[in-house]
Amino acid sequence: MKLLVIEDEIxxxxxxxxxxxxDNFLCDPVFNFNDAMDRVKARDYDCILLDISLPKNNGQMGNGLNILNELKQLGKADGVLIISAKNSLNDKLQGLNLGADDYLTKPFHLPELSARVAAIIRRKCFDGKNKLVADDFVIDLQDKIVKGEKGTIDLTRKEYELLVYFVSNKNKVVTKEAIVEHLWGEQIDMNDNHDFIYTHLKNLRKKLMQAGCANHISVIYGMGYKFNVGGNEKKK
Structure with missing residues (x-):
């Protein structure tokens, strides 16, 4: 899951x-208002961690609530968790009214932050469910394990993230570029050499089928991949 962390305290x-x-989140940090505004316009995130008081590039202070308003104007569906030293009721209400999903006051414990982020993503992406059932396997989002007909499926971290991404976009075509951006963000160059994607796909498909699952992953030539759920292809 991809997060944007907007926090000026480095x-x-x-x-x-x-x-x-x-906790298997891919974090994209920015430290000022201007960069944050550029990022929310250019990319989609599963959740945005947003500080309210942010410096601008010109040394002035920016208001994170303006970023919330921009998300609303753009029609974005990114989850938003406000993290701020301010603890006034007006700040909370204004942020929630502008579309924020939750509010956490500094100082906070990191396990609580992680739990709240996970809860927002479950509500936004998975209708609040802790478990995803996809034909012949189940993903436990809380414990981050996958079980098939023959028991627990041993996946690497990236294979698990790829599977969750596929299931959250089931029966939709996803491009190689979208997979790269979701799983690696800016940690890897976007280029024409995506051999590492093929390796992860091959291994994920193999492990699922060894666990008694159908061949859910199909190649859509010239476009990307589709994860078929409901009326899957027969095992090969």
Missing amino acids: ELSGSICSYLKR
């Missing part, structure tokens, strides 16, 4: 990103 931002990465 040390706190680093702590947040390091902790959330251990």
